[in-house]
Amino acid sequence: MSVRYLIRLPRPERARGAEPALAFTAHGAEAFAEQLQDALRTPALFERWRAMQPDPDEVDPALGATDPHAAVGGDQHDLHVDLVATTGLSGTILKHRLRLLAGNHWELRDVRA
Template identity: 75%
Template sequence: MPVRYVIRLPEPAAARGSEPSLSFTANGYEAFAEQLQDALRSPALFERWRQMQPEPDEVDPALGATDPQATVEGRREDMSVYLTATTSLPGEILRHRLRLLAGSRWELRDVR
């Protein structure tokens, strides 16, 4: 059953993870939504991260789960970007992908 997550990027320009090759490159809300949606639908971001680990083969493969039906919509409100992600992936996986993409520069505002 899909869950709807509302994520706020209070400072979109600062919403970058610690590893530039894994981080958001987006500037506008539509690009942020597109990049997060791709990170949920495709294993590419997870695989790049996994290969950077000291023992890639020891990484729990469950963290690489994807949801080909995931959708993410973005909007700009005041100076923030809001992303509404609808996915069947567990919250742990969503949070992991967001930490890779945005570091700690995001807030989970609502879950339904």
């Protein structure tokens, strides 16, 4: 079952995670959407994060789940970016990927089944 997550980046220029190698590099709604979509569809972001952990083999492999059908769209507004992510991944996984990409500079506005 897919779930639709409405996400806001209130200050897109600050939407960067603590680790530059994992953080958004995007400028603009379409680029943010593309990078989040890639993080949900492929294991690349998770694998880079896992490799940075003190004991990568101890990381729960379930946290690396992907959804090849995940779709993310983005809309640019005056001072913020709205993203709509539709995925079968759990909220826990989505939030983990967003923290890696954007740090604490994002808001989950709504969740719909």
